Amino acid sequence: MRRKDREVTDFNTIIQIIYNCEIIRLGLTDDYPYIVPVNFAYTVEDKQICFYIHGAMAGRKYKRIFKKG
Numbered sequence: 001m002r003r004k005d006r007e008v009t010d011f012n013t014i015i016q017i018i019y020n021c022e023i024i025r026l027g028l029t030d031d032y033p034y035i036v037p038v039n040f041a042y043t044v045e046d047k048q049i050c051f052y053i054h055g056a057m058a059g060r061k062y063k064r065i066f067k068k069g
Contacts, residue, residue, distance in 0.1 A: 011047055018049070021040075023038060024037070024051070025038070026038050028061065038053050039054040040054065
């Protein structure tokens with residue numbers, strides 16, 4: 001992080017930020033980088049955050065996430 005004075009490191013604050021979000025932006029790359037806004041859900045267990053992203057099991061986003069090789 002370039003600006004250490006703006007870095008959020010408190011876990012409870014991070015969870016509160018996520019809780020207040022309706023969408024997140026997922027950064028992917030194809031021939032070039034691109035960002036996709038997505039709906040999501042999440043769980044927290046033992047200070048581990050797991051995001052669940054809504055989307056079809058086909059298409060550009062799916063191919064970039066599950067690309068083989």
